[in-house]
Amino acid sequence: MDLRLLRQRARDAGDVNDRYLAALRSAERWWLATAASARSQTLARGPTLRRGIEPEPEIRYGSGPVTLLMPFMLGQKKTNELLFTGDVLAADDAERLGLVNAVVARDELESAVQALALKIAPTPLPVLRLTKAALNRAYEAMGLRMAVQSNLDLSAILNAAGTPEQREFDRLVEADGLKAALEWRDSRYGGSLVG
Numbered sequence: 001m002d003l004r005l006l007r008q009r010a011r012d013a014g015d016v017n018d019r020y021l022a023a024l025r026s027a028e029r030w031w032l033a034t035a036a037s038a039r040s041q042t043l044a045r046g047p048t049l050r051r052g053i054e055p056e057p058e059i060r061y062g063s064g065p066v067t068l069l070m071p072f073m074l075g076q077k078k079t080n081e082l083l084f085t086g087d088v089l090a091a092d093d094a095e096r097l098g099l100v101n102a103v104v105a106r107d108e109l110e111s112a113v114q115a116l117a118l119k120i121a122p123t124p125l126p127v128l129r130l131t132k133a134a135l136n137r138a139y140e141a142m143g144l145r146m147a148v149q150s151n152l153d154l155s156a157i158l159n160a161a162g163t164p165e166q167r168e169f170d171r172l173v174e175a176d177g178l179k180a181a182l183e184w185r186d187s188r189y190g191g192s193l194v195g
Contacts, residue, residue, distance in 0.1 A: 015066070025141050050157050058158075059083055059084075059085075059086040060086040060185045060188070060189060061165065061166060061169055061185060062161070062163040062164075062165030062166040063158050063159055063161075063163075063166065068147045068148060068151050069144070070082065070083070070137060072142060072144055072147075073097075073098060073099065073149070074097055074099075078097065085189075086189050087189075091103040101107065101116075165185075165188075168184070169184070169185055172195065
């Protein structure tokens with residue numbers, strides 16, 4: 001690989017990581033409790049209701065996680081398993097492990113989110129703000145910020161590596177589109193999840 005290209009990729013990945021860290025810092029300052037829903041699959045194939053959750057899709061792409069939030073949520077052993085295998089979790093398993101709060105039928109999603117928001121709404125805003133700040137501080141005390149910051153260099157290297165898998169995925173996106181690239185990516189792990 002061209003050393004100049006590798007250096008540029010490392011700089012680009014570092015820029016992305018800097019922006020991510022700034023967004024993380026900004027999110028920590030949000031004072032409002034948030035109720036959100038996932039209705040359809042995203043590029044990263046995040047929490048979905050009908051299929052499952054791919055906790056760290058970067059693994060299947062040939063890259064790696066930036067944030068390292070999973071060890072704080074799941075513990076080291078389950079995180080190792082998911083990051084080393086690229087496994088997809090069924091929605092019920094994701095709920096059991098605490099990655100999502102609830103799994104509901106698609107046609108009940110809006111009403112479930114509305115019900116949660118209505119449960120939160122009577123709580124005095126100062127209580128919500130301070131509770132959220134306390135929870136953020138607890139994760140900071142456990143080392144979340146340090147884990148993110150100490151992983152940025154490795155993340156930049158992973159993102160700049162230009163593995164054969166990354167190159168093939170990018171080639172397929174350009175030649176045949178994102179769906180074809182995702183199907184190729186997932187077929188390497190025992191079957192396609194794109195639908």
